[in-house]
Amino acid sequence: MSALTLTLSQLPSHPLDCSGLLPASLSGLSARALKGLLLGGGPEPVKLGEFFDIDGKCDGSSLTIINRGARLDYLGAALTAGEIHVRGGAGRFAARGMRGGLLSVRGGALDYLASGMRGGVVEVIGNVGDFCAAALPNEPFGLNGGLVVVNGDTGDRLADRQRRGVVFVSGSTGALAGSRMFAGTVVVLGDSGPGAGIALRRGTLLLCGKTAELPATFASSGVIELPFIGLLARKLAQAHKRCRPLLTLGPRFERLCGDLGHGGAGEILLPAATGRGR
Amino acid sequence: MKRNGVLIEDTFAEAFPMRAARLVITAIDETWAMHAARALTGFATSVIACGCEAGIERTLRPTETPDGRPGVAVLVFAMSLKALADQVLKRVGQCVMTTPTAACYSGLQGAERAPMGKSLRFFGDGWQLSKKLGGERFWRVPVMHGEFICQDYAGVQKAVGGGNFLVLARTPREGLDACERAIKAMSRVRDVIMPFPGGVVGSGSKVGSKYKFLPASTNQRFCPTLKGAVANDLTPEVGSVLEIVIDGLTPEAIREATRVGIDACCRLGPRKGILAISAGNYGGKLGPFHFHLRELMQ
Secondary structure: OOEOEEEEOOOOOOOEEOOOOOHHHHOOOOHHHHHOOEEEOOOOOEEHHHHEEEEOEOOOOEEEEEOOOOOEEOOOOOOOOOEEEEEOOEOOOOOOOOOOOEEEEEOOEOOOOOOOOOOOEEEEEOOEOOOOOOOOOOOOOOOEEEEEEEEOOEOOOOOOOOOEEEEEEOOOEOOOOOOOOOOOEEEEOOOEOOOOOOOOOOOEEEEOOOEOOOOOOOEEEEEEEOHHHHHHHHHHHHHOHHHHHHHHOOOEEEEEEEOHHHOOOEEEEEEOOOOOOO | OEEOOEEEOOOEEEEEEEEEEEEEEEOOOHHHHHHHHHHHOOOOOOOOOOOOEEEEEEEEOHHHOOOOOOEEEEEEEEOOHHHHHHHHHHHHHHHHOOOOOOEEEEOOOOOEEEEOHHHHHHHHOOOOEEEEEOOEEEEEEEEOOEEEEEEOEEEEEEEEEEEEEEEEEOOHHHHHHHHHHHHHHHOOOOOEEOOOHHHOEOOOEEEOOOOOOOOEEEOHHHOHHHEOOEOOOOOOOOOEEEEEEEEEOOHHHHHHHHHHHHHHHHOOOHHHOEEEEEOOOOOOOOOOEEEEHHHHHO
């Protein structure tokens, strides 16, 4: 029997809460039990079988979901092990609270990707909405561990209140990237919007493209040769092939210390060629 | 048993269990990585009085190091995890952190660990940064040359110390010629170090002494000047005995290094002053690892 594949067969009129669709939860369930599985998100719970064609059986290690235009929220939420492969994009809150395993999404994701995530790997091929790896308004921390790889652009407030882990964005990012970060690392290969690093306490923002206006509360240490860049590039390239472009970076970066209004123990690193040198 | 006319004595080298860490030192170029490695492995010939035994294992290409810079791998051996941890911390702190542009990483994934950056980070006086990458924690300590990067812990594994063989030669010069060739050949074997100066011991010791306060003393059985004065196996022609001590991560690595080293010595033969190969042992009482020379050279 082949691995379990859920293919969207009918477009729901409302978002579906897919937090229950985890390899471990679906392991060993019969086709009938799978069809009767209830999904929230709308005014009434709906049965999985009403919207998805079910093919194969889940062995607890892998699950494939083929989306065709629906907003599937909470994909991979609280995932601890195994792999979820999504084709056609994810809705909001994908990988929320994830602790391990792999969530692979082709087709982009909406807001709050990897919020409260603590471990594992999330890879998204496509653009991602606002508050990627960020905290919900009622939560103290955003990303709290693991690796988030976005092969595309992200919206505003990337990694807001991030505490641990690494976010890698191959494209550009919107305004206020790394705002209120406690620690961790954010790498943006493309351009970044205004206000990056505002209220940053600790942590590293590596901004390789053009940067819009940065907060005045960052002070330049000048251009410095940092072997850490080589270490970061190699470790991320080992962790995920999409991070390999980092290997082409040289060691010379302008280091901006800040946010000086919040202790100044964080940093924004800009390649020497694009550094502002103020 | 003879190899190229050189007698291989029917004896064995006796080695004992140790704990070992491999440290990967990188720097802006190989010269400065080597400066750090030489400083770290200085005064580390024997656990008898140095606290540890350490040596340079090999140089590393940029593609082999964690940060993509040239590097040097060193091995540090001690009798216990506690002793090893103490030596690693002191030597990395005083010898690697003080070397301009140097960084220090763990080169082993051992079950046990010795703190490095975990303790050295405090040198940063609050400005140190922690980065967890690929499940490993690294510390970035701001220093005057720029930034000192140090991995949180060094992995530690069980290892073997005290592998050895003795080169019985007509003169000191002829003995050294053979040992230099042996060390050159043995340095190509992975997972081993020869911790003594130039890899060669000129004053091999036995365990104990007539003096109660001394844990080791001269091995009179192999002292040419004591021929006739003590029970001594040296033939009249032997005028110098040199020892090569080998510490390795595994018994197999020591076995291979011993074989390669003896083979290099024997190539010179009696005409170049190499008369016999022997080994140091203590009747099997010192350690559980026995390397029988004739088995190795078959």
